[in-house]
Amino acid sequence: MLCRFCIDNVLMSGKSWGYHRKKVEKRERAALEKCVFCSTLIKDAGLAEHGKAWPLYRWSMRFPGRTREIIHSIVITFRLIPEEDSKDFRPGFAASPDRVFYMFPEEELGIIPSIEDVGRSTNLDSAGAQVKSWVQLCDNNHEGCSKQRIQQERYGSLPTRLLDVGTERIPCVKLIETKKTKVRGPYVSLSHCWGRILFITLTPENLESFKDGIGWEKLSRNFQEAITLTRFLGISYIWIDSLCIIQGPKGDFPAEAPFMHQYYRNAYCNIAAADASNSAGGLFRRRNPTHILPDKYSVDDKSTIFGDKKWRIVNQDIWHTQLLKTVIYTRGWVFQERMLAPRIIHFARDQIFWDCPEMSACEAFPSGLPQPLDTAAATDRHWRGRLQETGSIRHHPLAGASDDSLEQFWISAVRNYTSCDLTNGNDKLIALWGIAKLVRDALEEEYGAGLWAYKLEEQLAWRVSECTLDERPVDLRDNPSWSWASMNGTIELANRVAQVAYYERTDLHQTPKLVEERYYVVTDHHGEPVSFQLIYELKAGTPSGSTTDGATGSKRPKPGRGYSASQNDPDRQPRLGSKSIEIEGYVGHAALSHNGIDRWTLSSPEEGRGLINSNIEVFPDTKPKAPDTDFIVLSASKTPLDISMPRLDALGFATAFQYSGVGIILLRTDESGHYERSGAFRFRNVSEEMWQILRPDTGNPDSFLGDTKFWLD
Numbered sequence: 001m002l003c004r005f006c007i008d009n010v011l012m013s014g015k016s017w018g019y020h021r022k023k024v025e026k027r028e029r030a031a032l033e034k035c036v037f038c039s040t041l042i043k044d045a046g047l048a049e050h051g052k053a054w055p056l057y058r059w060s061m062r063f064p065g066r067t068r069e070i071i072h073s074i075v076i077t078f079r080l081i082p083e084e085d086s087k088d089f090r091p092g093f094a095a096s097p098d099r100v101f102y103m104f105p106e107e108e109l110g111i112i113p114s115i116e117d118v119g120r121s122t123n124l125d126s127a128g129a130q131v132k133s134w135v136q137l138c139d140n141n142h143e144g145c146s147k148q149r150i151q152q153e154r155y156g157s158l159p160t161r162l163l164d165v166g167t168e169r170i171p172c173v174k175l176i177e178t179k180k181t182k183v184r185g186p187y188v189s190l191s192h193c194w195g196r197i198l199f200i201t202l203t204p205e206n207l208e209s210f211k212d213g214i215g216w217e218k219l220s221r222n223f224q225e226a227i228t229l230t231r232f233l234g235i236s237y238i239w240i241d242s243l244c245i246i247q248g249p250k251g252d253f254p255a256e257a258p259f260m261h262q263y264y265r266n267a268y269c270n271i272a273a274a275d276a277s278n279s280a281g282g283l284f285r286r287r288n289p290t291h292i293l294p295d296k297y298s299v300d301d302k303s304t305i306f307g308d309k310k311w312r313i314v315n316q317d318i319w320h321t322q323l324l325k326t327v328i329y330t331r332g333w334v335f336q337e338r339m340l341a342p343r344i345i346h347f348a349r350d351q352i353f354w355d356c357p358e359m360s361a362c363e364a365f366p367s368g369l370p371q372p373l374d375t376a377a378a379t380d381r382h383w384r385g386r387l388q389e390t391g392s393i394r395h396h397p398l399a400g401a402s403d404d405s406l407e408q409f410w411i412s413a414v415r416n417y418t419s420c421d422l423t424n425g426n427d428k429l430i431a432l433w434g435i436a437k438l439v440r441d442a443l444e445e446e447y448g449a450g451l452w453a454y455k456l457e458e459q460l461a462w463r464v465s466e467c468t469l470d471e472r473p474v475d476l477r478d479n480p481s482w483s484w485a486s487m488n489g490t491i492e493l494a495n496r497v498a499q500v501a502y503y504e505r506t507d508l509h510q511t512p513k514l515v516e517e518r519y520y521v522v523t524d525h526h527g528e529p530v531s532f533q534l535i536y537e538l539k540a541g542t543p544s545g546s547t548t549d550g551a552t553g554s555k556r557p558k559p560g561r562g563y564s565a566s567q568n569d570p571d572r573q574p575r576l577g578s579k580s581i582e583i584e585g586y587v588g589h590a591a592l593s594h595n596g597i598d599r600w601t602l603s604s605p606e607e608g609r610g611l612i613n614s615n616i617e618v619f620p621d622t623k624p625k626a627p628d629t630d631f632i633v634l635s636a637s638k639t640p641l642d643i644s645m646p647r648l649d650a651l652g653f654a655t656a657f658q659y660s661g662v663g664i665i666l667l668r669t670d671e672s673g674h675y676e677r678s679g680a681f682r683f684r685n686v687s688e689e690m691w692q693i694l695r696p697d698t699g700n701p702d703s704f705l706g707d708t709k710f711w712l713d
Contacts, residue, residue, distance in 0.1 A: 002297060002313075003035035010037070010059055010076065012303070020057035020078065036295040036313050040099055041078060056081045064372070073372055074103040074305070100316035102372050103297065105309045110367040112312065115289040118351075118363055123284035124232050127352050130366060131345060134354040135233060135269070138343060142358040144385060145343070149186075149268070159263045160256060161202075161244040162187050162237040163214075165227045173219070173227060175202070175210035175243070186268035187237035190226045191337045191344075193328050194242065194423075195278020199223075201242040204250050210243075220279035226271050229283065229345075238271075239263050258572045261340050261434020265388065270341035272334075274326040275349040281327075283347040292351045292364050319360070319369065319377045323353050332422040336434045339380065339413070342388050357385030383409055387438050410439050411493045414450070414484070418491040425475030428485040433573045441570070448534045448574055449483035454496070456581075457522050457530045457634045460712075461494040461662035461680040463619035470623050480579040481676035482664075482712050487621055494662055494680070521633050521695055522585035525709050533577035580674070580711040583632070586695045587666070587708040591628045592618065600624075602631065602681065615686055616694075618665065620679035629665045631681065633695050636661025659691040660684045666712075674711045 002011070005021055020041070032038040041057060057078045064073055078099040106112065119126025138145050158178040166172040176183065199220040202210060216224065223240060230238045245256045264270060273283050294312035302308045315321065326348050328334050338344065346353040351363040359368045360377035369377060417432050429436075429450060436447055446453035451460075462484045472486055479485040484493070524530055591603040600618035636659050660683060667678040683694065 001034050001036070001295060003032055003038055006035055006037045010061070011297070011306070012299070016062070017058065017060040019081075020059055022056065036315075037076070037078070037101065040315065044080075044099060071108040071370060072105055073370075074311075075372075076101045076103065102314050102316055102370070103311045104294075104314070104370055106296075106312050107309065109294075109312060109365070109370065112294065113363065113366065115293065118289040118293065120289060121284060121286050122347055122350075122352050124229065127363065128232060130363060131229075131352060131354075132233070133366070134345075134356075134361065135343075138356050138358070142356060144358055145356050149342070157262060157266065158183060158187070159239045159244060159259075160252075162239055163227070163243060164236060165230050165238055168231055171216065171231075172213050173216065174213045175207075176237075177211075183237065185236050187239055188226075188230050188233070188235050189239045189264050189267040189270045189337075189341065190222070190241075191270055191272040191328060191334050191341075192222045192226075192240075192279070193273070193277055193281070193331060193334075195276075195281075197278045197280055199242070199279035201247045202245065202251075203248055204246060207246065214243075221282040222273050222276055222279050225283040226273070229271055233269075235268060239267065257430050258433065261336065261437060262571070264337050264340045264434070265342070267341060269343040269345060270337065272328060272338070272344055272346045274323065274328045274346045274353075277327045285347070285349055287350050292362075294364060314364075314370075314373060316373060317376075318362070318364075318373055319353075322350065322362075323348050324376070330420055332417060332420040333427065333431045335413075335417045335420050336432055339384055340387060340434050341384070355381065355384075357381055357388065379412075387435070406439060406442060407496060411495070413439075414491055414493050418484070418489065425473060425488075426478070428476060428479065430573060437571070437573070446531075446534060446574075448532050448576055449479060450485045451483060451532075452496070453531050455529070455635075456532065458494050458496050458662060460530075460664055460677070461634055461682065463492050463494075463680040464621055465490040465492055467620045467623060467679075469621075472622060480576070480581075480713055481621075481678075482581060521636065522583050524582045525584055527584075530581055530583060532581055534574040535577045536572075536574055580713050582709070583712050584709045585632050585634075587630055587632050587710070588694065589628065589630055592620075592624050592626075592665075602629075616681060616683040618679060618681040620665070621677065624678075629678065630668065630675070631663055631665045633661055633663040636683075636691075636695070638691075657688050657691075658685045659688070659694075660686070663694070669713060671713075673709070674713050676713050 009018065010020070021038075032042065058081050060077045060079070062075050062077075064075060078101075080098075121127070124131070139149075160178060162176055162178060162183065164172075164174050164176050166174075199222075200214075200218050219227070223243070226240070227238060230236075241260070246252045271283070273281060275285065276282055294314045297306075297311045297313055298309070299306050323329070323346055326346075329338065343356040344354075346355065354361045355377070358381075360374060360381055361368045365373075368374070413432070413435055417435075422428060422431060432450075436450075440447040440452075443452065443454075451462075460482050464487055466489060468489065469487075472481070473488050476486050476488070484491040522530055593601045593603045595601070600620060602616050602618060638657050638659055640657050662680065662682045664677050665679040665681060666675040668674075669676055683690075686694070
């Protein structure tokens with residue numbers, strides 16, 4: 001429902017924008033908490049006290065264009081407008097995310113369940129029919145999903161162990177070893193948070209007894225309810241990591257971890273205990289159905305904007321707030337589980353979500369999310385489907401909203417993954433290995449420590465989104481400083497730019513003119529591209545010359561630049577043979593300058609030079625402890641300017657070219673000739689004069705170290 005204020009002053013105001021209320025009176029409070037707009041703004045502003053002044057919100061109404069694929073909608077946006085004289089004001093506050101609501105004609109949304117249909121619980125008595133309906137729809141009508149399941153049955157390998165869940169009539173749960181037991185039929189997998197409450201796990205001591213049976217009362221609530229759902233779906237087996245991998249120092253996690261991506265990828269579907277913070281959380285929840293169904297709005301008389309239709313109001317970020325912000329999806333390990341599982345049944349706090357390569361849905365929208373609400377889910381859904389298709393990740397064309405490259409997918413995957421939390425820092429790389437392995441096979445490149453060997457010099461310029469740490473995390477010290485796995489926090493990877501020169505021709509009789517020229521300004525000590533050294537592990541029983549991937553039945557990718565397929569077990573993450581990279585390049589020395597708010601730049605140490613350039617931005621890994629730093633440019637592009645319009649740089653010099661590129665800042669270690677990475681920087685459209693400061697030629701000022709050979713650790 002909507003409050004009278006929002007109806008009169010927003011929807012029926014006849015305006016395209018305006019300002020929302022400034023104050024919540026005590027007598028209005030109960031009504032506002034039921035208003036879909038006001039109740040959301042109350043939560044956003046954290047207004048717990050009656051009568052407290054609101055931060056000012058500006059609302060706007062727009063009408064997106066309509067196509068055959070996009071249903072009719074009206075968009076209501078609330079934007080926070082901070083006031084400088086308010087205690088709520090702070091720099092950057094106006095950049096807070098907008099709160100966006102969509103209004104859809106009810107008749108165009110398809111089936112909207114009633115309160116009775118939804119029920120007051122997410123258990124199988126209330127929601128079981130809907131869950132089974134999604135599974136059957138996918139099995140019978142989703143051609144792409146069916147092809148993937150056929151591929152799994154033909155090429156997919158089973159986990160080392162599974163739990164036989166028995167039946168409702170014979171509810172015996174026991175552990176089986178798939179190589180010793182004839183397993184028929186598919187299995188499901190479970191994603192869950194372990195939490196701090198102790199629960200039963202597989203150990204060397206109880207391994208044999210688990211094969212005879214596991215007492216129901218010994219199983220945690222997460223496991224009991226996941227097994228109940230498995231039986232309900234008519235599936236005989238489930239894979240649960242803590243009950244199918246031997247835990248503890250004498251366990252087999254190191255041997256099983258490299259194959260976990262297969263276990264989730266080959267499952268019939270994945271069950272996610274999304275709202276459970278520990279083993280006792282479970283899947284099923286009591287709920288108020290009115291909290292999940294889209295709010296209604298209709299006018300008594302025909303309106304110019306709304307006509308005489310019935311409308312439904314929905315928060316735009318339903319997928320993010322109700323699902324991706326749940327407990328489980330803040331965990332690093334679960335990111336790869338979500339991306340690799342073919343189909344997922346998510347049990348969130350208020351409702352169940354469904355996800356397969358062809359449709360994302362929830363109980364409020366059982367036929368699928370309306371297109372404007374489906375953007376985030378569609379991108380993940382697109383890539384989940386592609387990651388399921390052996391050999392198609394790179395070579396099949398992309399289309400639609402997810403028309404991004406494999407490079408952009410990897411950048412996005414690392415960004416999303418590093419925004420999650422990991423209990424054990426040693427899992428930083430292995431918890432993403434399942435996705436990295438598939439991307440590696442598609443790119444046909446060497447992969448190590450989170451980076452790709454090809455054009456490594458550009459990738460070294462990854463950056464930490466927010467510099468908040470004083471030191472590199474102790475539990476990540478085993479990773480080299482040049483790897484993003486040495487840092488916590490969200491990571492933004494550097495793009496690898498094609499190593500080509502671009503030309504343009506304005507006349508058929510004219511020689512093509514160079515438009516852009518690439519510079520790779522660092523090499524190893526032998527003049528070759530910078531690279532890392534890897535160590536491969538052979539799978540037991542696999543000849544070193546074998547070219548068959550046992551996980552998929554397909555041939556391994558043809559060896560690309562440096563890709564040692566014949567030496568590598570394709571399922572095991574390669575290890576670094578050396579954590580040091582040998583580098584030769586121009587090393588400069590400069591001061592670090594801060595603008596006092598949120599930006600670091602480089603300043604020349606020479607008196608009179610001043611700020612190197614405002615177009616140079618530094619991203620420290622940790623809070624700088626010294627006022628100056630060493631730095632090295634890794635790669636750059638040179639672009640000519642229009643000579644008919646001469647340009648002066650910041651120092652007053654005429655310039656015909658401009659340069660853009662990336663580099664890293666360096667910290668000397670106690671070992672002679674060795675550096676650690678301490679941050680990254682990028683520069684855009686700097687002049688030739690500035691370029692000589694960043695990368696001086698021979699005869700450079702004494703304040704620059706110049707052409708130097710060193711090791712980056």
